[in-house]
Amino acid sequence: MDHSFMILYSLPLLYLLYIIYKIVDQRRHQGCYILDYQCFKPGDDRKLSTEFSGDIIKRNKNLGLNEYKFLLKAIVSSGIGEQTYAPRMVFAGREENPTYEDGIFEMDEFLNDCIGKLLSRAKVSASEIDVVVVNVSMLASIPSLASRIVNHYKMREDVKTYNLTGMGCSASLISINVVQNIFKSYKDMYALVVTSESLSPNWYLGNDKSMILANCLFRSGGCAMLLSNKVELRKKAMFKLKCLVRTHHGAIDESYGCCIQKEDEQGRVGFHLDKVLPKAATRSFVDNLKEIAPKILPVREILRFALVSTLRKTLQRAKGGARPVINLKSGVDHFCLHTGGKAVIDGIGQNLNLTEYDLEPARMTLHRFGNTSAGSLWYVLGYMEAKKRLKKGDKVFMISFGAGFKCNSCLWEVVRDLGDGNVWEDCIDSYPPETLINPFLEKYGWIQSEDISTFKFPE
Numbered sequence: 001m002d003h004s005f006m007i008l009y010s011l012p013l014l015y016l017l018y019i020i021y022k023i024v025d026q027r028r029h030q031g032c033y034i035l036d037y038q039c040f041k042p043g044d045d046r047k048l049s050t051e052f053s054g055d056i057i058k059r060n061k062n063l064g065l066n067e068y069k070f071l072l073k074a075i076v077s078s079g080i081g082e083q084t085y086a087p088r089m090v091f092a093g094r095e096e097n098p099t100y101e102d103g104i105f106e107m108d109e110f111l112n113d114c115i116g117k118l119l120s121r122a123k124v125s126a127s128e129i130d131v132v133v134v135n136v137s138m139l140a141s142i143p144s145l146a147s148r149i150v151n152h153y154k155m156r157e158d159v160k161t162y163n164l165t166g167m168g169c170s171a172s173l174i175s176i177n178v179v180q181n182i183f184k185s186y187k188d189m190y191a192l193v194v195t196s197e198s199l200s201p202n203w204y205l206g207n208d209k210s211m212i213l214a215n216c217l218f219r220s221g222g223c224a225m226l227l228s229n230k231v232e233l234r235k236k237a238m239f240k241l242k243c244l245v246r247t248h249h250g251a252i253d254e255s256y257g258c259c260i261q262k263e264d265e266q267g268r269v270g271f272h273l274d275k276v277l278p279k280a281a282t283r284s285f286v287d288n289l290k291e292i293a294p295k296i297l298p299v300r301e302i303l304r305f306a307l308v309s310t311l312r313k314t315l316q317r318a319k320g321g322a323r324p325v326i327n328l329k330s331g332v333d334h335f336c337l338h339t340g341g342k343a344v345i346d347g348i349g350q351n352l353n354l355t356e357y358d359l360e361p362a363r364m365t366l367h368r369f370g371n372t373s374a375g376s377l378w379y380v381l382g383y384m385e386a387k388k389r390l391k392k393g394d395k396v397f398m399i400s401f402g403a404g405f406k407c408n409s410c411l412w413e414v415v416r417d418l419g420d421g422n423v424w425e426d427c428i429d430s431y432p433p434e435t436l437i438n439p440f441l442e443k444y445g446w447i448q449s450e451d452i453s454t455f456k457f458p459e
Contacts, residue, residue, distance in 0.1 A: 030229060032180045033237035033415070037225040038118040039378050040110045040196070041423040042085040046220065049082050050439045056090060062207045062266075065455040068447050070209050074216045076441045079342035079363060083427075084219040084370035087200040095203040102200035103139045106220070110196050111149060114224040119153075122226050124190060126153035131191040133178050135164040135171035135374055137403075138261070138271075139198035149194065168259065168402030169338060171195060171374040172223070173410055177244050183229040190230075196222025197373035202261075204270035211270030217341055218271075221372030221379065237415045239396070243295045244410035247288040255280040255405035277405075278347060281340075284407035285348070285399070289326070296397070296411045297331040325353050332411070333394040334384055337362040338401050339369075339376040348399065361387075364431045368424075374402070379423065383431070386424035390414045 057063065057071060089095060089102045119126060132155070134146040141148070144163035149155075160182070167174050172195035179191040199220055204211045234240070249255035258274040294302055308324040328335075335358045337348055345366065349359045361383040369379050377398055384390050394414040401407050421428060 030184050031231075031234060032176070032183050032241040033228055033234055034239040034241075034412070035124075035226045035228055035233060035237050036118060036122045037223055037238070037378055037381075037422075038114045038121070039375070039382050039423040040114045040220075040222045040224075042109070042220055046085045046088060046091065047082070048084050048086045048219070050443055052091075053440070054444060056095070059093065059095070060205050060207075062205060063212075064207070065447070065450055065452045067207050067209065067212065068444075071212060071216065072440060072444055072447055074213055076438045077342060078216055078438070079345070079366045079436060080217070080219075080370045080438070081367040081436070082439065083368055085221065087198075087203075087220055089200050090203065096205055098200050098203065100201070103198045104141060106198055106200045107136065107139065107141075107145055107196065108148075110220075110222045111145070111194065111224075112152065114222060115149065115153065115192070115194065118192075118224045118226055124226060126155050128190050129153075129155055129159060129192050130186070130189040131160045131162075131179060131182055132194070133162045133164070133175040133191065134194045135167055135175045136196050136198055137164075137166050137168055137171060137373065138202045140165050145194075149192075166403070167374070168404060168406065169340060169371070169373045169376070170400040170402030170404075170406045170408045172377060173244060173398065173400050173408040174246065174406075176225075176227075176241065176410065177246060177408075179227050180241060180244060183227075186229075188230050189228065191227040193225040193227060194222070195225075195374045195378070197375070202269075202271065204268065206264045206266055206268040206270055208264040208268075208270060208272075210272050210274060211264060211268075213273050214271040217371045219370030219372055221369055222375040223378035225378070235415065238418060239412040240415055242395070242411040242413050243292065245288055245292040245295070245408070247284050247291070247407045249280065249284045249287075249405045249407075252280075252283075252405075255283065258405060259403040261403075278343065280405045281344070281401050281407070282347070282351070284401070284405055285351070288399075288407040288409050292409050292411070293326055293328070296395070297326070297328065301327055301330040325351075328352055328397065331395060332397040334389060334396045335359075335362075336377055336380045336384070336396055336398040338399060339366040339371050339380065340401055341371065342366065344401070360432060361389075363436070367433075367436055368427065368431070374400070376400075382422040382424055383428070385418045386421045386428040388419040390418040392416050 087106050089098045132146050146161035146163040162178055175193045204215055254276055258277040258280045260272050262272050263269050305326045339362050345359055345362045361380045365379045365383055396412040399409045
């Protein structure tokens with residue numbers, strides 16, 4: 001009889017222990033790890049020199065002196081160097097009439113190079129991939145680019161594919177978030193995330209200044225990442241995702257329209273970058289920071305910031321007084337910033353009180369590779385790794401902005417000491433260079449003194 005009672009009393013306890021075990025086991029398999037990543041580096045025959053950039057501009061017969069002066073100012077102040085890459089159709093002189101195949105060929109060149117190198121280095125077969133997430137905002141193909149990858153690498157018939165378009169420069173973190181959520185429901189998976197942009201069908205040939213700017217900033221590039229939630233691989237991983245926050249201000253008309261693809265007055269399609277974009281970016285960044293800061297910073301910093309903010313309001317200091325700034329460095333070791341342009345990097349650095357050392361990876365990536373849209377974050381990360389900055393236990397804070405308007409951010413923990421050169425291997429020792437001055441001003445600075453009534457571009 002006593003034994004029966006003991007069994008009856010122990011059953012609820014055993015069931016409770018089983019539930020606890022299931023919860024713990026599930027949490028162990030919900031980790032999101034980056035095993036490896038591979039950035040794309042096009043051939044030298046696709047590099048945009050100062051002289052060739054000038055040739056491209058001269059080929060656009062819709063431009064006049066005012067547009068030339070605007071472009072000169074934009075390029076010189078952009079922070080972009082002479083070794084960035086453009087799509088092949090530009091070198092063929094066909095930017096006025098690109099074909100659908102130009103866009104597909106541009107993507108194939110990137111996909112076949114990056115994914116092949118990534119899987120080979122990670123020693124993972126394409127047949128082992130369980131999930132494929134692709135984000136290319138401005139090229140929609142049928143079948144999708146995700147299906148194109150499945151076909152080329154002959155992946156399994158049960159592979160899950162997700163093809164994201166229209167997400168803009170913040171898309172790679174959205175793709176990571178998709179994988180993160182899948183990992184919460186399924187164990188022992190491999191996920192392939194591919195992020196890039198297709199410039200071939202989207203080169204603007206009009207004279208609208210808000211659309212010409214995109215030609216100055218955006219360059220060819222991309223990245224492929226291999227992620228997993230396999231417990232046995234966590235010590236071999238490079239990074240572990242700690243948290244990710246997405247902020248979307250699409251309900252605010254001003255934010256929605258500040259970064260948008262549309263037609264100009266002549267019916268030419270281009271990517272419009274509005275003057276209110278910095279304001280929209282700041283607004284979304286502030287809201288994003290409010291949500292992610294408590295998740296990544298120590299309690300003492302949150303309390304300090306709250307106390308300082310309260311005292312400032314209580315004392316009603318003059319409006320010109322310095323506003324309290326939260327110290328992200330109390331919980332972050334490295335800042336991986338979106339290379340949206342020199343002004344974007346400067347703005348984030350100023351708002352977060354970052355040093356030139358903190359901003360160096362983003363500045364050098366912008367100079368060497370330009371704004372590669374959603375792929376830019378991974379070139380910045382590659383710079384940090386090539387400079388051997390990333391040590392076990394370090395925290396890396398990623399911040400990206402994109403059309404919508406969106407601000408997405410996340411925190412990674414470095415799992416082991418890293419130091420691979422990736423795409424920076426052949427040039428990392430020359431960075432940072434002595435000067436970031438763009439030679440465009442030296443070669444074309446004479447345009448600034450020209451008169452519109454007598455101006456003629458020399459042959």
